[in-house]
Amino acid sequence: MRIEARPTLILNTQDPERDAIDLYWLVGLLKDIRGGSSLVLASKNSGISYRGVWGKLNQVEASLGIPLMIRTKGHGSKLTEFGSFLCQFIEEMQGSYAQHGVSYQDALQREIKKHQKLEGARWSFYSSSDSIIQKAAAEVKGFGLKIAGSGESLEQLLNNNAHIAGYHVSDEKSSQVIHQRLRKHNIEIFPVMKRTQGFIVKKGNPFHIQAIEDLLNPKIRFINRQIGSGTRLLLDTLLLEQGIEPADINGYLHEEFTHSAVANAILAGKADVGLGVKNIALENGLGFVPLKDEIFFIAMHKDMLSHPESSKLIRKIRSYSGNTSGYKSISLNRQVQNWL
Template sequence: MQIEIRPTLVVQSRAEGRGSIDLIWLARLLKDIGRGSSLVVASKKSGISYRGAWGKLNQVEASLGMPLIVRTKGHGSILTEFGTFFIQFIDEMQANHHESGNAYQDALLKEIKKIEKSESARWKFLSSSDSIIQRAVTEVKGFDLKIAGSGESLEKLLNNEAHIAGYHVSDEKSSQAIHRRLSKSEIQIYPVMKRTQGLIVKKGNPLRIRSIDDLVDRKVRFINRQIGSGTRLLLDTLLMEEGIEPSDINGYLHEEFTHSAVANAILASKADVGVGVKNVAMENGLGFVPLKDEIFFIAMHRDMVSQSDASKLIRKIRSYSGETPGYKAVSLNRQIEGWL
């Protein structure tokens, strides 16, 4: 789609029954006359009859009270001083408008694209960070995805601020508690994939990090996930089980919002280790120390279940997870018996 914003200048005749005349068009006609064309030739090039052009010229001259051309029998027409000024005036107006016109044009196109996107995204989807989720949403149209922690995603769903939510849990007890809470609000839950969380380290694991216990070494620079994310909850649970104080970890308060951001920080040598999914470590050529498998769920309100977009999204997530290293597709509740 191409949109071009152009300046408009018209003169409105006071005479009854007379319409407005486009002065931009008139300036082009006068330019041809100024270059030596006769009114007959100039009017033909402008797409109007000689009689029509003559009439419009007379109307504009009468409205402005100034002649634009001088007609000399046998010698054609030449521009008056005002006619020459008028052409220059139109040229300058168009030139000055070009810069501001482009700004308005860009603003218009930006708003059109924004509205098109909002209209095509019918369903608000909040989900924990995951590359497969993001990939699936680009394939299945209709979802406006916002990356958020598992906790925030579920709270937005429960408060009817989202149509669908993606969350992950790493132990059966927590999963059962979440299931009970969501079920009370008649929210449907679908397991879609299993993935492995662990410690993402530099290639070759130069610091020989083997477990959570190694994070207390002050030489090890850690990078954390944000509060409310499932990955942060997993880490805090493991620390509590091991009796490790978060304050003993160098970098515990340094947070990132996605698995990829954690990997990028390690690649840039801003940190030595962080918690994330195996696939992200593999994609970035980093080392990985597995900690725990977890289940990723899709939750939605009952009225979303009948929407074909929701079914397509779940199928796409399961399909991608079945073919991606570090993941395993989960399509039946019996595959995760004890989690629901």
């Protein structure tokens, strides 16, 4: 399947009993005549009867008040000066559009493929935003990944709306509470990687941001993550520990839904700092100030263990995290024993 984007140019008349005329179709007919074809042959090439072509030509000429062809008995038909101009105008319009049309076609094609993958997925995978998770899920067949906050991902799993969930935790006590709750519902938990969260800042860190209290500077524009995300929970915990009121931070209510969106907002000059993971800052040429390490877990219902794709997904996540700056692979429970 290949989708092709084409421009259109339609002539609408004020006569309700007459159909609109596609000028792109008409110019195809005029090009045939300009090339030496008779009106009879041009009509055949256009896929419309000779009588039908005459009717459309007369309708266009009457609407414009300008002749498109000169009909000379015994000598065929030739284009008028305006008829030739119309051909050239649309040819140039098509050429100009072509360079933009390809990008529209490709964008639509990518979106179709993404949704085809989701529709064809056997298992629903909800996960907190992470580039390694997205990369691994795209390479293992059968998983339809949906990005959500850590909290929502776990709730989808507990409510049996998801087969597998990805979530991250930044302190041992919270992790233990989550672990106990999941185990009660016959859900298996696998630690897969450690990653570093911190401030994503402009290159060179012009505001010299080093700690949470620096966000109190009213000149610094902060960009937050959405409620329910693990990163938002981390920020709110740090603010509580420091006794800082969220309302005192310029931009606390300005939210984005992924680490990449936070980085893009800073690159675009819409914000000066946001909380996110180290590798996203590095990939975008931004500065990074580490604040906290956290553990990323994969949780799934026990019946998922019988599918080899589940093990393959976990192996890929661990493999990629072991080779990505700001991450460390975790392959054994004893590496994070205090978190379980």
